[in-house]
Amino acid sequence: MTSSILTTENVKLYYGDKEALHDINLSFPEKGITALIGPSGSGKSTYIRAINRMHDLTDGVTVTGNFMFKGKNIYAPTTDTVALRKEIGMVFQQPNPFPFSVYDNVAFGLRIAGEKNKAVIDEKVEKALKQAAVWDEVKDVLNKSALSLSGGQQQRVSIARTLAVSPDILLLDEPTSALDPVSSHKIEETLMNIRNDYTIIIVTHNMSQASRISDRTAFFMDGNLIEISPTKELFTEPKEQATQDYISGRFG
Amino acid sequence: MDQIRESLLKTSVATKKERFGKTITMAALILIGLVVISIFYFVASKGLATFFTDKINFWDFMTGKTWNPSTNGSNGKPQVGALPMITGSFMITVLSAIVATPFAIGTAIFMTEISPKYGAKILQPVIELLVGIPSVVYGFIGLTVVVPFIRSIFGGSGFGVLSGTVVLFVMILPTVTSMTVDTLRSVPQYYRESALAIGATQWQAIYKVILRAATPGILTAIVFGMARAFGEALAVQMVVGNAAIMPQNLTSPASTLTSILTMGIGNTVMGSMQNDVLWTLALILLVMSLIFNIIIRLIGKKGELK
Ligand SMILES: Nc1ncnc2c1ncn2[C@@H]1O[C@H](COP(=O)(O)OP(=O)(O)OP(=O)(O)O)[C@@H](O)[C@H]1O
Numbered sequence: 281m282t283s284s285i286l287t288t289e290n291v292k293l294y295y296g297d298k299e300a301l302h303d304i305n306l307s308f309p310e311k312g313i314t315a316l317i318g319p320s321g322s323g324k325s326t327y328i329r330a331i332n333r334m335h336d337l338t339d340g341v342t343v344t345g346n347f348m349f350k351g352k353n354i355y356a357p358t359t360d361t362v363a364l365r366k367e368i369g370m371v372f373q374q375p376n377p378f379p380f381s382v383y384d385n386v387a388f389g390l391r392i393a394g395e396k397n398k399a400v401i402d403e404k405v406e407k408a409l410k411q412a413a414v415w416d417e418v419k420d421v422l423n424k425s426a427l428s429l430s431g432g433q434q435q436r437v438s439i440a441r442t443l444a445v446s447p448d449i450l451l452l453d454e455p456t457s458a459l460d461p462v463s464s465h466k467i468e469e470t471l472m473n474i475r476n477d478y479t480i481i482i483v484t485h486n487m488s489q490a491s492r493i494s495d496r497t498a499f500f501m502d503g504n505l506i507e508i509s510p511t512k513e514l515f516t517e518p519k520e521q522a523t524q525d526y527i528s529g530r531f532g
Numbered sequence: 533m534d535q536i537r538e539s540l541l542k543t544s545v546a547t548k549k550e551r552f553g554k555t556i557t558m559a560a561l562i563l564i565g566l567v568v569i570s571i572f573y574f575v576a577s578k579g580l581a582t583f584f585t586d587k588i589n590f591w592d593f594m595t596g597k598t599w600n601p602s603t604n605g606s607n608g609k610p611q612v613g614a615l616p617m618i619t620g621s622f623m624i625t626v627l628s629a630i631v632a633t634p635f636a637i638g639t640a641i642f643m644t645e646i647s648p649k650y651g652a653k654i655l656q657p658v659i660e661l662l663v664g665i666p667s668v669v670y671g672f673i674g675l676t677v678v679v680p681f682i683r684s685i686f687g688g689s690g691f692g693v694l695s696g697t698v699v700l701f702v703m704i705l706p707t708v709t710s711m712t713v714d715t716l717r718s719v720p721q722y723y724r725e726s727a728l729a730i731g732a733t734q735w736q737a738i739y740k741v742i743l744r745a746a747t748p749g750i751l752t753a754i755v756f757g758m759a760r761a762f763g764e765a766l767a768v769q770m771v772v773g774n775a776a777i778m779p780q781n782l783t784s785p786a787s788t789l790t791s792i793l794t795m796g797i798g799n800t801v802m803g804s805m806q807n808d809v810l811w812t813l814a815l816i817l818l819v820m821s822l823i824f825n826i827i828i829r830l831i832g833k834k835g836e837l838k
């Protein structure tokens with residue numbers, strides 16, 4: 281495997297005593313889109329939240345294994361989680377802009393990082409909104425509350441908010457499952473737009489979405505990684521029977 | 533066929549029950565409405581008698597600085613200037629709210645963001661307990677602890693605006709805190725998560741996102757606390773000194789609308805001018821609580837719009 285930006289080895293995760301991830305080994309090459317699919321409760325969200333240490337916020341979660349990001353151990357005691365999350369950004373299922381203006385939302389990450397120069401912020405906000413393919417729709421309402429936008433627009437603004445701080449990795453947990461097909465399609469376009477600039481890991485229940493946009497697809501079940509293959513391969517000639525069953529709709 | 537028609541035309545049991553339920557709720561509603569209207573009517577008619585029956589000038593009343601309803605002044609008119617009490621009430625209300633706000637927000641942040649476990653287990657019950665303590669207890673503690681303490685530090689009698697502020701601060705703090713806690717808890721979890729997920733520190737997430745999202749609710753909590761402070765009678769009366777004079781400083785005896793009202797109402801005869809002016813004070817209190825209510829409504833509306 282050529283130059284992985286992120287490798288995770290022997291990952292186990294416990295909610296209390298319950299083991300929710302069993303020995304996951306996955307690595308991610310730089311750039312491109314990896315889709316994570318699998319039935320509900322298979323541990324997809326659990327896995328990607330472990331990557332940017334979101335589980336730190338929950339009591340009683342234990343993570344073991346090796347997480348190496350650009351040669352650094354994510355779970356080392358010396359890791360600055362704040363800095364880490366600037367490099368590994370995350371977008372959630374529910375579109376969730378802050379109750380501020382569109383502009384302030386996208387500028388948020390820059391401002392908290394200490395950026396004061398208005399011109400720089402302006403430029404980066406515009407760039408992020410363009411990358412997220414929502415600029416044309418919001419450029420005239422930048423000072424209006426982001427909550428007045430449609431759900432699809434809100435989600436793309438949320439993506440722009442994350443892109444504005446220029447992370448290396450973008451984690452998306454079912455970003456389109458709360459949206460209508462047209463909006464979902466726009467989000468997909470957005471992701472296609474930026475696939476060459478970011479390493480994207482997306483959880484999705486929508487298998488045709490995974491097959492449309494991703495380079496590789498990983499199939500999770502019951503806290504196990506069943507297989508990871510180039511997307512086309514996984515959907516046409518899966519190695520595992522379980523994958524075959526899932527993609528042909530036999531369970532899950 | 534006829535049977536079906538009959539059963540369709542007849543009122544069913546469910547409909548009857550529904551009618552019965554509706555009648556009861558309507559009756560309750562009308563009763564409450566009547567009570568509210570008659571309170572307003574009563575207080576307003578009595579309170580306005582000062583101006584219409586007793587011919588006291590409205591502005592003299594609101595801005596006069598001498599309160600001595602039983603004697604006439606040098607101009608031959610009764611000395612009923614309510615400014616000292618109005619000033620006292622507003623001073624104590626605003627000061628106690630100013631002091632209580634940072635404490636309330638700080639405690640609420642601790643309880644919801646920093647240590648939710650400890651907050652829910654220990655602080656929450658304590659605060660709920662404090663909310664329920666009768667005001668006379670606060671007044672009594674104020675009288676036996678706060679007043680002597682202030683006397684020993686600032687001299688004088690110890691009675692005054694400062695003592696009133698301290699007592700009211702303690703009294704409204706739990707109310708404002710628990711309302712602020714509710715507001716912070718209602719800020720969606722995903723605001724916290726998404727702030728952290730783009731590299732905010734916990735503190736940045738709190739004061740840049742959570743507090744901002746919670747601002748309307750926090751303002752409501754403060755106004756609510758002020759309304760409570762403004763209307764509080766007993767506890768304040770025990771520590772404020774009840775001298776109907778303009779407060780010279782924070783530690784000189786002063787008075788509030790409520791304290792003069794409760795002190796005086798038993799000593800006057802219904803229908804007399806001395807009695808009417810007390811009703812006017814009550815009317816001012818009523819109007820103020822109405823204003824506080826309206827402010828809370830407006831804040832709520834503004835919060836929704838976002
Ligand atoms: N906070 C939690 N505490 C305890 N168990 C949890 C917690 N969150 C998730 N789990 C459990 O961990 C397992 C994996 O859940 P996870 O949310 O990662 O699944 P998922 O693949 O993302 O499912 P979905 O497709 O429904 O989002 C499930 O069995 C779930 O019940």
Ligand SMILES: [Mg+2]
Nearest residue numbers: 324325326453
């Ligand atoms: Mg999930």
